[in-house]
Amino acid sequence: MSPSRERRNPLEIQELLDECIGFLHRSPSALLACPLVARSWVNKAQANLFRNPLASTLEFAFSNVRVHQFLYSLHSNPILAGRVYELDLVVNNRNVHPSTLDNIRTLEFTNLERLNIDLEENILPELFEPLLSSPSLQYLHVRTSQTFTALAPVWACCSPTIRHFELVCREESAQVPPSVRRIYGYLKSLGLALSEWDAACPVQPRSRLLHPFDLSQLKAIATHEAVSVPWDSICADNIEVLDVNEHSFGTEMDLTVLPNLRILRIQLVGLIRLGMLDCLAPIILGAPHLHTLVLALVSEYDNDSKAQLAVLEAALLPLVSFACPVVEVAYWNDDFTEDELRGVFPQLLSRDMARLTFFPYVYAYFD
Structure with missing residues (x-):
């Protein structure tokens, strides 16, 4: 049999190895053991381990100790931040402590595509502004006890690559002037909901509060009771x-x-x-x-x-x-x-x- 017709060892086919390692994405312990087997397993194991690191397991998602371990790994090797494609941040005293946000915001998540921020404490929205400006961010979900008014200035820092945006926050009747800067991007889907609402407060148009997002090309919208839709900024024919x-x-x-x-x-x-x-x-x-x-x-x-x-x-x-x-x-x-x-x-x-x-x-x- 000629050398060209010899069967290749499956363990030498990188594409096959990558596919097999991908099945371990829900087992951090197994992924951590992969580099001990072979150097060729390192990149794919890291990619799976850090793709959505704070939601790999319930233990990981609800342990402040594991969050600190994750941050220590990224600060020790900043290249790993480029492996993170999804980031789930539940900010409270049990998960991501408010003081931990300072450590997270200094990292450069160059490939971050999905960002879920759940602020259970009265956290200043400015603390997560650097994450909002990630150059590849497409999906953004924010749930907070802050009001629309408090959040309005933060959107000017958002990346123009954001296409899908879900927001859950409190309502209030204050009038909000539009910000000066406009994002040179557009949303495809928008979700609006209220965590608390005072029936005595008039519901104001979201177009001023969602500025500077471009809603003219919006194709999907989710909205619930007492939340007005900014129809003046939306092309109804596109929905x-x-x-x-x-x-x-x-x-x-x-x-x-x-x-x-x-x-x-x-x-x-x-x-x-x-x-x-x-x-x-x-x-x-x-x-x-x-x-x-x-x-x-x-x-x-x-x-x-x-x-x-x-x-x-x-x-x-x-x-x-x-x-x-x-x-x-x-x-x-x-x-x-x-x-x-x-x-x-x-x-x-x-x-x-x-x-x-x-x-x-x-x-x-x-x-």
Whole structure:
């Protein structure tokens, strides 16, 4: 047999090795042992170990000691910061202590694509500004007890590469002037929710508070009760995905002006809001490209609310038959069994016009 036809040892094929090491991404101990086997295993093991280092395991995510070990590794070898593609920061006394942010912000995460910041303490937003300016950042999720007003100046530091932005914070009635600098980028998806809300405070347009983000090319938006949508900055013809709470129906949101809507996701919390069914018909009939209607059952349901779901099916059936979207029902196992839901939506399921989905349910707008 000629040398050219000799079979190669699988352990000498780097692509195959990389693929095998990739299966160990949920086992930090196994990845740490890889460099002890061979030098050729080092790069791929490091890439998997540091890709999303603070969410590798529950132990890692909820241990301040492990967070310090992670930071020590990065400060000892700054090249490792370039291996980090996702970063989950839960800032409190148990996870990432507020004082730890100073150590994190000095690192250069040149390849960071996803950033999730959960501020459970009253932390100054300026502390995480350097992370927001990462040159490759595309996905940004921020949950904080701060107000829209307090956060508005921070957005001027954001990277122009951000395309997907989710924000959960407090509301207030103060008027906020737009910042001077504008980001030369645009968002594809936007999520807005309130952690606390005072019903006495008027809901102000988000266009001023989200400045300097460019919303003109927005394709997906998620917004819940008492959160106004900055329609003056959005091109309604571009919206393809809409995620709303049932409380959004019948409010100042005009959901009928979305002709290119493809996916409509409605979060149903307990009893169905009066008037929701009347508002739903023109949305479905006015969106000729709608192909999926998602009913997300996100709260506990008693017998009364389960009976209302049966009424909902009766109202949806003629609409779905005419407009032809698929109804997807997402639910918790603790609230329903599959047999119960089949009893609630018998006609849609028997006509193969509905499908059931378990929570945890995360709808991927754009990946």
